[in-house]
Amino acid sequence: MTTFVDRVELHVAAGSGGHGCASVHREKFKPLGGPDGGNGGRGGDVILTVDQSVTTLLDYHHSPHRKATSGKPGEGGNRSGKDGQDLVLPVPDGTVVLDKEGNVLADMVGHGTSYVAADGGRGGLGNAALSSARRKAPGFALLGVPGGLQDIVLELKTVADVALVGYPSAGKSSLISVLSAAKPKIADYPFTTLVPNLGVVTAGSTVYTIADVPGLIPGASQGKGLGLEFLRHVERCSVLVHVLDTATLESERDPVSDLDIIEEELKQYGGLGDRPRIVVLNKVDVPDGLDLAEMVRPELEARGYQVYEVSAVAHIGLKELSFGLAEMVGQARAAKPKEEATRIVIRPKAVDDAGFTVVQEEDGLFRVRGEKPERWVRQTDFSNDEAVGYLADRLNRLGVEDKLMKAGARSGDGVAIGPEDNAVVFDWEPTVMAGAEMLGRRGEDHRLDVPRPAAQRRRDQQAERDEAQQEFDDFEPF
Structure with a gap:
């Protein structure tokens, strides 16, 4: 059964905004007391937050689909709908968020660091908020x-100061168990360690973390063994420690060749060339191991490595190693650039930036893309003529119609607002005046009427006034 997961694909969905309410206030002797429809509630966000108590992505491996709650619709009496609750997903420290193409969206280091993975939808305005003088x-x-x-x-990329790398059964788990309070699984067969182990070491006044990375073998950077799965846990470490087995029973292996092979794998993985390295010759409590360590030490020091001879079992050389690592960690921390105070950068919008674009595609269709027009289209109830007229007003005031004309659009041309997979397409008819602002009775849009001559319109209006006057004259009270 899987107990450790450091890479998952997660599908997140934020909550949708609640619909606004179209309502009219009614009470005795006030049948039409004005609009009182409330606004819809906002949908909940999906937020990733670093939690120190979480060490694996196992929960998301089993449940990769997560959704926040939606906002409630508005109600009459100017009652707004309830906002949806944000969905907070805890992740381990050191989690990197990427899109499906591999682009980094967020690097989450430090307790409490948050990233909004999906934004909740806006709630729709009720008719009370849409009312105006006109x-x-x-x-x-x-x-x-x-x-x-x-x-x-x-x-997940482990956040540690020191990384122990080396062949399986080189003694990395034993070493971390005696340097810190970590209790990894230890045995005399390869690939005992199946997950990275993390321990905290105190050396004098310096406290640092040390990670035991699962065993590497030749070809690990290409996916052999377990190395490829866990090499990412080395990326954040400041110091690399080569743990070499001086008492191996394999005749074709020796500490120098093991070092060369592991260095080649780190080189193939990339991005680790600037990390300081030291060499730990382990198992010197074994007579043959001590002899071999003394033989290879001059060659390793000639290559520029700082070499420590230790025994995790007999506790030989551990104090010198822990203080040596503390010194290197301190140097690495001092070399890091200091974090500058947060600066607020103001980027004003360009004067000619309308907030949307109009592009004519190969098939002759004009496509409008922009945050505002696309959102307005999604908020429109196309079964309501007055709502359609209101949308036309907003697009006209934004300048969409003018830009369509400049792009060469003519009456009857197809216009799409939104992306290809979710767009509203209609035949464009240029208008002289906005629709909803010139509406008479609710639900009517005069642009949908068949054009009539001015004289005919005046005669129709006079006929309506005469009919209303006649109804008033014929009225007889009880």
Whole structure:
């Protein structure tokens, strides 16, 4: 059964915004007391947060689909809908968030670090919020915006100061068990360690963390053994420690060749060339191991390595090693650039930036892309003529119609608002005046009427006034 997972693909969905309410206040002797529809609630976000108590991504391996709650719809009486609850997903310290193409979205280091993986949708405005001097009783409300969807990849990279690397059964687990309070599994067969182990070491006034990376073998950077799965845990370490077995029973192996092979794998993986390295010759409590350590030490020192002879079993040389590592960690920490104070960068919008684009595609279709027009389309109830007229007003005021004309659009041309997989397509008819602002009775849009001559419109209006006057004259009270 899997107990440690350091890479998962996660599918997150934020909550959708609640729909606005179209309602009219009613009470005795006030049948039409004005609009009182409330706004819809906002959908919940999906937020990743670093939690020190979490050490694996196992939960997301078993449940890769996560969704926040949606906002509630608005109600009459100016009652707004309840906001959806944010979904907070705890992740281990050192988690890297990537998209499906491998681009880094967030590097989450430090307790409490957060990243919003999916934004909750806005709640739709109710007709009370949409009323104005020209539109005193809107007969429509805006729909809630759907919540964001995202497929992300989470990769865990252990946060440690020192990484122990070496062949399987070189004694890395034994070494970390005596240097720290960690209790990894120890045995005399290869690949005992199946997950990275982390321990805390105190050497004088310096406290640092040390990681035992599962055994590497030739070809690990290409996927052989377990190395490829755990080489990413070396990336954040400041110091690399080669643990070499001086008492190996394999005749074709020796400490120098083991070092060369592991160095080649680290080189193939890439990005680790600047890490300081030391060599630990382990198992010198064995007579043959001590003899071999004394033979290879001059050659390793000639290569520029600092060499320690230790025995994890007999506790030989451990104090010197722990203080030596503490010194190197201190130097690495001092060499890191100091974090600058947070600066607020203001990037004003360009004067000619309309917030949307109009592009004519190969098939002649004009496509409008932009955060505002796309959101407005998603908020429109196309079964309501007045809502459609209100959308036309907003697009006209934003300048979409002018830009379509400049792009060469003509009456009857196809126009799409939104991405290819989720767009609203319609035949464009240029208008002289906005629709909803010139509406008469609610739900009517004069642009949908068949054009009539001015004289005919005046005669129709006079006929309506005469009919209303006649009904008033014929009224007889009880």
